[in-house]
Amino acid sequence: MPVKVMIPTPLRPYAGKRDSAEFKAATVGEALTHLTTQFTDLRKHLFTEDGKLRSFVNVYVNDEDIRYLASENTPTKDGDTISIIPSIAGGCR
Amino acid sequence: MADETTLWISHHLAEKIREHGAETYPHECCGALLGRDSSLVAGTNYDAQAASREILSLFPLINRRDDSPRNRFSLTADDVRDAEKAASAQGLEVVGWYHSHPDHPARPSEYDRDHAWPWYSYIIVSVQHGAPQDMTSWRLNDDRREFSHEGIEIRHRAAV
Numbered sequence: 001m002p003v004k005v006m007i008p009t010p011l012r013p014y015a016g017k018r019d020s021a022e023f024k025a026a027t028v029g030e031a032l033t034h035l036t037t038q039f040t041d042l043r044k045h046l047f048t049e050d051g052k053l054r055s056f057v058n059v060y061v062n063d064e065d066i067r068y069l070a071s072e073n074t075p076t077k078d079g080d081t082i083s084i085i086p087s088i089a090g091g092c093r
Numbered sequence: 094m095a096d097e098t099t100l101w102i103s104h105h106l107a108e109k110i111r112e113h114g115a116e117t118y119p120h121e122c123c124g125a126l127l128g129r130d131s132s133l134v135a136g137t138n139y140d141a142q143a144a145s146r147e148i149l150s151l152f153p154l155i156n157r158r159d160d161s162p163r164n165r166f167s168l169t170a171d172d173v174r175d176a177e178k179a180a181s182a183q184g185l186e187v188v189g190w191y192h193s194h195p196d197h198p199a200r201p202s203e204y205d206r207d208h209a210w211p212w213y214s215y216i217i218v219s220v221q222h223g224a225p226q227d228m229t230s231w232r233l234n235d236d237r238r239e240f241s242h243e244g245i246e247i248r249h250r251a252a253v
Contacts, residue, residue, distance in 0.1 A: 008210075009133070045237070055208075058170040086170070086173060089158075090205040090208055091121060091158075091165035
């Protein structure tokens with residue numbers, strides 16, 4: 001049973017309107033690489049040009065924030081669910 | 094030039110956003126826009142320009158930026174999840190976010206652009222000396238380089 005990546009609503013237009021995708025992956029980073037390889041238009045909305053997760057993009061494995069685990073090296077096992085949730089931010093200047 | 098997309102909102106909810114901006118002045122207010130977007134209907138092709146989007150409820154939130162609330166706002170991932178739960182409970186989706194620009198025009202900043210995702214509608218209300226003024230809506234372009242202006246259509250009676 002592979003890892004399931006939930007695709008947030010605003011990014012579904014870049015993923016064939018799918019709300020999730022499943023991949024064989026040993027780490028969160030691997031799953032996100034598979035996701036953005038299959039759906040290349042997603043990549044720039046998740047990662048900066050130098051390949052880092054954007055600061056406002058939060059990734060969870062079964063509700064655990066990967067920042068408090070091993071970031072993108074966080075290991076995954078079959079049946080895990082990865083969620084991508086933005087922190088919303090902005091400001092006038 | 095015609096706007097590429099249009100956002101429908103009731104007069105009542107538009108006033109609520111403006112009032113929220115006045116209440117929190119000189120700090121930025123923020124909240125979620127809950128509504129419906131026809132592009133999410135199963136079986137339809139995604140076409141932002143053809144889709145119709147309407148705001149049917151608001152989910153006001155607290156600006157988490159204690160350090161510079163006059164020119165910044167932020168919401169945590171938990172705030173986003175709470176907004177999504179509130180939307181789901183009403184059979185709606187989070188279709189965007191609103192915030193105020195105290196003593197600043199209702200135009201998105203570079204900081205806004207850096208922290209945005211496409212598809213969402215971003216409403217900005219300018220609040221000058223405590224009084225709400227212009228209200229605009231924006232959507233980030235696919236290439237992330239700039240926002241496109243989104244038309245706001247005010248419904249003067251409740252949607253059927």
